Amino acid sequence: TAKYCTTNDGKEKNISNVTVIGGGLMGAGIVQVAAQNDFDVVIVDKEDEYLQKCMVMVRKSIDRITKKKFPDEPKLASKFVNDTLNRIKTEKEPSVGVANADLVIEAITENLDAKWKLFEVIDKAAPKHCIFTSNTSSLPIFEISKVTSRPDKFGGLHFFNPVPLMKLVEVVKAENTSQETFDTLFQFSKDLGKIPVACKDTPGFIVNRLLVPYMMEAIRFVERGHANARDIDTAMKLGAGYPMGPFELADYVGLDTIKFIVDGWHKNNPDNPLFNPSEMLNRCVEMGKFGKKNGEGFYKYTN
Numbered sequence: 288t289a290k291y292c293t294t295n296d297g298k299e300k301n302i303s304n305v306t307v308i309g310g311g312l313m314g315a316g317i318v319q320v321a322a323q324n325d326f327d328v329v330i331v332d333k334e335d336e337y338l339q340k341c342m343v344m345v346r347k348s349i350d351r352i353t354k355k356k357f358p359d360e361p362k363l364a365s366k367f368v369n370d371t372l373n374r375i376k377t378e379k380e381p382s383v384g385v386a387n388a389d390l391v392i393e394a395i396t397e398n399l400d401a402k403w404k405l406f407e408v409i410d411k412a413a414p415k416h417c418i419f420t421s422n423t424s425s426l427p428i429f430e431i432s433k434v435t436s437r438p439d440k441f442g443g444l445h446f447f448n449p450v451p452l453m454k455l456v457e458v459v460k461a462e463n464t465s466q467e468t469f470d471t472l473f474q475f476s477k478d479l480g481k482i483p484v485a486c487k488d489t490p491g492f493i494v495n496r497l498l499v500p501y502m503m504e505a506i507r508f509v510e511r512g513h514a515n516a517r518d519i520d521t522a523m524k525l526g527a528g529y530p531m532g533p534f535e536l537a538d539y540v541g542l543d544t545i546k547f548i549v550d551g552w553h554k555n556n557p558d559n560p561l562f563n564p565s566e567m568l569n570r571c572v573e574m575g576k577f578g579k580k581n582g583e584g585f586y587k588y589t590n
């Protein structure tokens with residue numbers, strides 16, 4: 288059985304209660320995957336409206352998974368859907384949402400102040416044995432953990448979009464993350480049916496550190512006028528076997544997200560040409576073209 292977190296009195300305790308904070312696209316995916324794999328989940332977000340939107344995303348995605356999993360077994364399918372949904376509770380107040388948590392996964396906006404405020408509050412409210420994680424894609428885990436009394440019980444758990452389909456989880460061992468916490472998170476990722484990989488607390492971890500410069504390089508390619516976006520996408524799909532070309536992927540990830548990541552890296556490493564900003568990307572974001580999520584990025588989307 289899994290090696291799990293240790294309570295104050297030194298007893299091993301299984302992770303059974305997971306609290307996800309932030310019900311956006313990533314949060315919804317994490318909630319779904321945890322609930323599907325028998326964890327009791329609380330999803331915390333500020334407004335009823337966000338919580339409702341999150342549950343709509345979860346329901347739609349479970350329906351898609353269920354159709355594939357139980358194509359000819361309607362009874363099993365509806366049991367799977369109901370069991371999964373019954374494991375999910377919604378909550379607006381972070382301190383209430385973490386009261387029984389064994390593990391917290393933070394997936395709120397990529398803003399260090401906002402994350403600090405949240406972790407300060409929940410550090411006081413969560414049980415002492417509870418492990419804290421962040422799904423951040425661009426902020427250092429150690430920085431985030433500094434405001435808590437438990438940097439040893441703090442690590443990175445980085446999921447990929449779409450969370451229900453993407454098999455990978457990057458488990459990040461920051462400066463103060465204890466080996467026990469890291470092992471627990473590694474095992475937890477396996478219990479979600481994912482394949483974990485280990486990574487230090489380095490900018491972009493593994494995937495984004497390679498993927499973001501690749502997408503930026505593709506944008507610069509178009510800026511130089513050496514090929515158009517559609518042909519580059521076709522080239523990378525048919526010539527390199529990627530499921531999406533760099534522009535489809537950029538739209539899928541969100542152009543605002545990519546700009547946020549690359550601007551942060553550029554600020555900290557102004558001499559690294561891989562992190563140079565792009566005028567074309569900046570213009571898209573200025574014009575509100577964020578990608579698939581709001582109907583237009585490099586491509587237009589009808590639904």
Ligand code: 3HC
Binds near residue numbers: 348423446536544
């Ligand atoms: N939930 C449940 N099921 C889903 C789903 C979701 N969110 N999205 C797609 N599916 C299902 C579909 O229903 C479909 O099922 P079917 O085969 O029974 O019809 C199946 O998955 C395949 O979907 P599609 O036919 O729509 O599309 P594809 O075959 O092209 O696969 C994809 C979609 C898995 C997204 C594939 O294109 C892919 O792997 N793309 C690359 C994604 C990627 O690189 N993600 C990482 C981004 S970086 C990141 O997330 C990090 C962050 O920090 C920025």
